[in-house]
Amino acid sequence: MPTRIALVPDAHGRGGRLHRLTEAGEPLGAPLRTAELAATVAELEAAEQPRWVWASAESAYVPLLPVLSRLPGGRRLGRCHDLRLVEALLLAQEGRWGAPRSLGAAWARLRSLPVPADLPEAGPSEAQDTLFAPDRLQLPPGTDALAAVLAVHADQQERLRAIEDEAARSRFRLLVAAESAGALAAAEMAEDGLPWRAEVHDALLTELLGPRPHIPGTQPAKLAELSVRLQQALGGRPFNPDSHTQVLRAFADQGVRLNSTRVWELREVDHPAAELMIRYKELSRIHTAHGWAWQDAWARGGRFRPEYVVGGVVSGRWASRGGGALQIPRILRRAVVADPGWRLVVADAAQLEPRVLAALSGDAAMARGAAGGDLYQALAQTAFQGDRDKAKLGLLGAMYGQTSGDIGPLLATLRQRYPVAMGYVEAAARTGEEGGIVTSRLGRPCPPPSDAWLDLAEGAAAAEPGEPGGRSTRARGRFTRNFVIQASAADWALALLAALRRRLAGLAGPGGRPHLVFFQHDEVVVHTPAELAEQVGAAVAAAAEEASRLVFGQTAVRFPMSTAVVECYADAK
Known part of the structure; x- marks a missing residue:
């Protein structure tokens, strides 16, 4: 046949x-x-x-x-x-x-x-x-x-x-x-489509922003009011709070020097305008990315229909064509409500990238830590005197190439306890610094260095630490260090999707068939008749095991899925 x-x-x-x-x-x-x-x-x-x-x-x-x-x-x-x-x-x-x-x-x-x-x-x-x-x-x-x-x-x-x-x-x-x-x-x-209750969404927007403006393009009342309060807190001179340059200038006029308007930097500022600016950014982002205009364009007929771009990121992660499919704000998840008689099965992989590192590298000691529940806690018990925060900070630093601040001693401990895993990411970093190519577990290659990078890298050996050549090679090393992990995590997520989709096709009840309705990196959402929710949860677990076996072969590392059965997406976390 x-x-x-x-x-x-x-x-x-x-x-x-x-x-x-x-x-x-x-x-x-x-x-x-x-x-x-x-x-x-x-x-x-x-x-x-x-x-x-x-x-x-x-x-x-x-x-x-x-x-x-x-x-x-x-x-x-x-x-x-x-x-x-x-x-x-x-x-x-x-x-x-x-x-x-x-x-x-x-x-x-x-x-x-x-x-x-x-x-x-x-x-x-x-x-x-x-x-x-x-x-x-x-x-x-x-x-x-x-x-x-x-x-x-x-x-x-x-x-x-x-x-x-x-x-x-x-x-x-x-x-x-x-x-x-x-x-x-x-x-x-x-x-x-993902079930979407427009009336709930509208109520949330009204609560956060005020009533929908009658004139398109104008700010909702609460956002406009917040803009006025922000201007008053910064001396009363009018400025556009959506303009990065004007915001920096307004703060500078009050003696506050900012390098950016990032939230983490604003939180360090001892000025009443800082909290107002943070709140304005949060509400403005919701209004722009998921406000009434978004609802009109993307959430018609009781469904949000995401438009994904498979492999849209160089690591193999998905992107979207618009609509914020990969970034639904937590507060707006209250609008995602299952149909009557149906449920949402929300599942995400716990600590996916650290587990991928353990499986990729074949580090037996780290694999033992990843064979159970909380990987960070397991590492903390063996390497950091039970301090989970240090274990997490050190491991994330190893995967993302962070060496500043207090990371150095943590990395030294990780190198001593988990030399195979640390050697794996450091070898990937050296390959990148030398202009080489690394691949995911299944063979997806990273992009080659640009001609401009090669020109800078020619003088990198003699470059001082702060010079462009040295910074450029180290930046590529950080990229390839993380690429092998993130791209391999994308491999696993693709295999999970395929295995779960196949299993769901074999389930059916009087109310219909369960089906995937949402996916973002390491999380899946299945819309299912309520009577099949338990079987869907079992299908998710089985699909995760199959994906692990297909991608990583025989490994002690486990990839557990945290699964919740809910009527509303916001209740899953």
């Missing part, structure tokens, strides 16, 4: 074309044309569970989702090979970081044609309009899209087979599969 089916929607209408493939990417038989692509895809998914091959989830899966969701049981597809995401991974792995990754770009490279630049990311709302799909593929006029998909897929499979080291090839294939699965999950979360 074939394991792969290439899929290309028609430019107009509901039809499309499909072609069965071998695992290596060789076409089997003749292509199939259908006038009802979603129905045909659903039938093939039920019968064969293939891995779908397409230019991108945005161009192929997103337009199908509304129809698939209306089919009995809300049919979803299990696996895919996303050519655009895989092309980006392969280009980076081959040292061609940042080269265009669209289907048209990959096709052009195969045919020695001019390579088109990538277009800006499309959101699901745009991708659902199939009129845009051919343009976004970036193919030359007259090119057969299905032929291009087949050719690029076959080329990618060949490039994957060309990775010489067998273990590295196996891990990179897992990254390819997990990244593609992430595209499925991202599209489905945008389609399903």
Whole structure:
């Protein structure tokens, strides 16, 4: 039975074309044309569970989702090979970081044609309009899209087979599969949406900011009042509290010298305007990022529909196209309320990055500490006389390259107690300082140094500690030190998403099926019928164990998930 089916929607209408493939990417038989692509895809998914091959989830899966969701049981597809995401991974792995990754770009490279630049990311709302799909593929006029998909897929499979080291090839294939699965999950979360109570959101905004202004672009009453109080506290001269420069000048006029308006610096200031400025920044951020304009644009129909960018950060972490999908303020989580008869299962990985370090490095002593509950407390008992704060501060300093202040003695203790783990991050830092490339556990490489960095680094050996060359090399060392951990944590999170999504597909109750509705770095939220909440919690735990095994192999390190079953997101913490 074939394991792969290439899929290309028609430019107009509901039809499309499909072609069965071998695992290596060789076409089997003749292509199939259908006038009802979603129905045909659903039938093939039920019968064969293939891995779908397409230019991108945005161009192929997103337009199908509304129809698939209306089919009995809300049919979803299990696996895919996303050519655009895989092309980006392969280009980076081959040292061609940042080269265009669209289907048209990959096709052009195969045919020695001019390579088109990538277009800006499309959101699901745009991708659902199939009129845009051919343009976004970036193919030359007259090119057969299905032929291009087949050719690029076959080329990618060949490039994957060309990775010489067998273990590295196996891990990179897992990254390819997990990244593609992430595209499925991202599209489905945008389609399903996070339950959002507009009336609760409006009440919260009114409580914090005052009534919604009748004139767009004007400040709410409480924010405007706070602005006046802030000006009065700084001498009464009018200034714009949203202007960094004007705020610094207003404080300076009162004899208070600030380097920035960051909250931590304002907290050090003994002046009544400092607390007012902190409060103004908090409320202004809510008004700008998640106020009424945000609600109008992003929280329609009782759902917030996040638009994720899979692998949008160089470490493999996701980004978003807008809407603050990765930064919902804690106070506004009160607006995230499950539907009647449903619950939210909120789960996050405890101390993920320190556990990743323990698993990556293979440090047996640190792994023993990470085999139980609180990793910081375990390290404190063995290395810091029970002082958990020192253990946490030292370990974070090791992962992020912090050496100033009181960190030095803590790092010395960590080097003595956990030499393998400390050696791992310090080796990654040296590689970065020398201009080298480090990778995540599954093989995602970091970006190479820029030409400007290389120019500075040439004189770094002779540079004084404060000179640009020395600062530049140390900064890259800090970047690569943390990259190996953060990117490997992103590997694990992708594997978790894929494993959990697969498990949720097997659960169903009288009220419906549970589904992922939110994801941010190390936290997932599942919207589930109440009677399935306990099973969803078990699925989360099992998915975390599977992700750990897939990414890190046999390790004593455990990656526990803190799970809460709630009606309101704000009650999960």
